[in-house]
Amino acid sequence: MTEILKINDLTFKRDRKTILRDVNLCLDSGKIVGLMGENASGKTTLISLIANCLPINSGEIFLHGEKRNQLTNKYVSYISDLDGFSKSMKIKDLMKFYKKWYENYDEKKAEELRQFLKLDLNLKISQMSKGTKEKAIIMFTMAKKVNLYLLDEPLSGIDIFARESIIKALMSWFNEESTVIISSHHIEEIFPILDEIVVIDRQTVVGHENTEDLLESGMTANDYFKEVYYEKGGNIDA
Numbered sequence: 359m360t361e362i363l364k365i366n367d368l369t370f371k372r373d374r375k376t377i378l379r380d381v382n383l384c385l386d387s388g389k390i391v392g393l394m395g396e397n398a399s400g401k402t403t404l405i406s407l408i409a410n411c412l413p414i415n416s417g418e419i420f421l422h423g424e425k426r427n428q429l430t431n432k433y434v435s436y437i438s439d440l441d442g443f444s445k446s447m448k449i450k451d452l453m454k455f456y457k458k459w460y461e462n463y464d465e466k467k468a469e470e471l472r473q474f475l476k477l478d479l480n481l482k483i484s485q486m487s488k489g490t491k492e493k494a495i496i497m498f499t500m501a502k503k504v505n506l507y508l509l510d511e512p513l514s515g516i517d518i519f520a521r522e523s524i525i526k527a528l529m530s531w532f533n534e535e536s537t538v539i540i541s542s543h544h545i546e547e548i549f550p551i552l553d554e555i556v557v558i559d560r561q562t563v564v565g566h567e568n569t570e571d572l573l574e575s576g577m578t579a580n581d582y583f584k585e586v587y588y589e590k591g592g593n594i595d596a
């Protein structure tokens with residue numbers, strides 16, 4: 359096992375408002391990690407910071423042992439949306455784009471993912487529903503050979519049947535040298551494939567647990583969430 363991600367005392371402010379404070383987290387290779395947290399708890403911000411899409415105010419992020427910088431981008435795959443592309447681009451155009459610009463793009467895997475996700479080569483971004491866009495984001499995120507895959511709410515617009523098969527397939531889309539972080543409001547749904555759960559609340563990581571240990575103690579993801587939430591002084595209805 360290799361250490362894929364290490365975050366030391368990370369604090370991030372926006373417009374003088376603290377969004378994340380004193381975040382510490384360490385993840386090894388070969389894990390599927392669920393990132394749980396209420397709305398506006400900072401999940402997307404944390405993912406964007408790991409992906410080098412936001413500047414760090416204080417603290418450090420190490421990817422594969424190297425301090426986060428432009429060069430460590432090769433270790434990470436993250437697509438926040440497809441807004442940067444022309445809406446007239448088709449799936450096949452996006453495939454050509456990634457092949458041309460990303461050394462770590464695996465053309466064969468991309469085609470397998472495309473077929474699995476039933477994405478028509480001629481489908482334009484402008485014609486994509488929310489769920490179809492999410493499938494395209496999953497496809498192009500997972501089609502790169504990297505150490506860390508970041509999926510931010512990847513399944514929220516996808517119908518239940520496709521969700522189930524994507525969740526099952528996720529395990530085969532990465533290898534033991536890499537790790538996947540999946541943020542979701544529906545952790546229970548992906549709980550069976552998770553190795554670890556990270557809970558973020560009131561701007562920081564308040565819990566990090568092995569799912570095996572949770573299962574052994576008879577806890578579900580939601581039980582764990584509530585436990586760490588109340589322990590830290592939260593106020594949700596049971």
Ligand SMILES: Nc1ncnc2c1ncn2[C@@H]1O[C@H](COP(=O)(O)OP(=O)(O)OP(=O)(O)O)[C@@H](O)[C@H]1O
Pocket residue numbers: 372373377395396397398399400401402403404
């Ligand atoms: N561009 C921005 N400018 C200012 N504040 C922002 C910006 N983006 C996010 N925030 C704030 O940062 C906090 C964390 O937001 P973030 O999107 O990271 O949360 P989240 O846990 O991903 O939320 P959700 O589950 O609703 O997607 C929120 O209070 C939000 O208002």
